[in-house]
Amino acid sequence: MREEVIKGLKVFKEKFGDKGDIRAYFAPGRVNLIGEHTDYNGGHVFPCALTIGTYGIARRREDDKLRFYSLNFEEAGVIESSVRNLKKEERDQWANYPKGVIWALLEEGHEIAYGFDVVFYGTIPNGSGLSSSASLEVLTGLICGDLFHIPMDGIQNALIGQKAENEFIGVNCGIMDQFAIAMGKKERGIFLDTGDLSYSYVPVVLEDAKIVIMNTNKKRGLGDSKYNERRSECEMALAELQTVVDVTSLGELSESQFERYKSSIQDPVREKRARHAVYENQRTIKAVQALNNHDLEAFGRLMIESHKSLRDDYEVTGMELDTIVEEALKQEGVIGARMTGAGFGGCGIAIVKTDQVTHFIHHVGKAYQEKVGYDADFYVVEIGGGPKRIDV
Numbered sequence: 001m002r003e004e005v006i007k008g009l010k011v012f013k014e015k016f017g018d019k020g021d022i023r024a025y026f027a028p029g030r031v032n033l034i035g036e037h038t039d040y041n042g043g044h045v046f047p048c049a050l051t052i053g054t055y056g057i058a059r060r061r062e063d064d065k066l067r068f069y070s071l072n073f074e075e076a077g078v079i080e081s082s083v084r085n086l087k088k089e090e091r092d093q094w095a096n097y098p099k100g101v102i103w104a105l106l107e108e109g110h111e112i113a114y115g116f117d118v119v120f121y122g123t124i125p126n127g128s129g130l131s132s133s134a135s136l137e138v139l140t141g142l143i144c145g146d147l148f149h150i151p152m153d154g155i156q157n158a159l160i161g162q163k164a165e166n167e168f169i170g171v172n173c174g175i176m177d178q179f180a181i182a183m184g185k186k187e188r189g190i191f192l193d194t195g196d197l198s199y200s201y202v203p204v205v206l207e208d209a210k211i212v213i214m215n216t217n218k219k220r221g222l223g224d225s226k227y228n229e230r231r232s233e234c235e236m237a238l239a240e241l242q243t244v245v246d247v248t249s250l251g252e253l254s255e256s257q258f259e260r261y262k263s264s265i266q267d268p269v270r271e272k273r274a275r276h277a278v279y280e281n282q283r284t285i286k287a288v289q290a291l292n293n294h295d296l297e298a299f300g301r302l303m304i305e306s307h308k309s310l311r312d313d314y315e316v317t318g319m320e321l322d323t324i325v326e327e328a329l330k331q332e333g334v335i336g337a338r339m340t341g342a343g344f345g346g347c348g349i350a351i352v353k354t355d356q357v358t359h360f361i362h363h364v365g366k367a368y369q370e371k372v373g374y375d376a377d378f379y380v381v382e383i384g385g386g387p388k389r390i391d392v
């Protein structure tokens, strides 16, 4: 952490000078353990924050200017904007995310009278599905909260990030990513009911096993994925179910209720989408129970079922994710594996016995290269804490 802050500070001073009150901040990335595509269906999710994330070095200005620079997109140079008349602009590229958060804060009635200069430095691989964009959003919320004395707790910050994503960026995402990041806690998974935002922290005790993230290196952007399409398929299926049963979301249905009422869904594809949402929600509840009972094997089996459902019913995996998960499941010492995040590329996640991790990475990597034609990357990750200001 020190190292990244020192690097960020150095670049900040080069770009924006060394005068004044320069502050440092961090927001994590996230990985979802189970509960995929349930967060916009009023279901449960079970993500956790990671120790990798995004650093921000910032200083308030005396005018309304915004100056953004990212060590991850150096070729974009310094991107300038203003806290007045914020609009999404193609030419502002990645800076649309922090701009969107400032826009959302203003929309919610918070006062931001000044601009700021900021250097960002992220250690999350971009486009990998580990929420580099939500991390940037929550980080921007934290920076604004601190610089402009905006009273805001973690949940409010998460909701601001989601508003920015939905209404400024134009991706209809749920609350999972921003929530997992804003509310992250070391060594804990967050068991969140997206229906009412009630949550609890669950110790993720893996004993002699590790979380291995498997990056397919197939880039995905939520905007150009079929994400919004899946969301509206679920909404239509819900409307059809509502003609026969009194529910406000797919997350309210048990498996047996779904089986009883599913014939109201007029289209077999929509039926599959809804089945995934209902069963995945129930799997997430069961997975957390399994973890609480120290039954890691059961947790792993539910991860495998989750992947199958995302592959066959929700159809968001694709060749790369299916290959990496299939190869992962062939290895000794693997407890469970699945795709994680939105899908269509990005990352898989596996739980692997510690003494088999090196062997696992080598063999999955080799098989993936042979079948897909390019390399995958692997990260053995730890569950980290939430966003914070760092003393400099």
Ligand code: GLA
Binding pocket: 035, 036, 037, 038, 039, 040, 173, 174, 175, 176, 177, 341, 342, 343
């Ligand atoms: C993306 C979205 C989340 C969630 C997942 C799928 O990460 O941002 O809100 O819907 O996909 O579980």
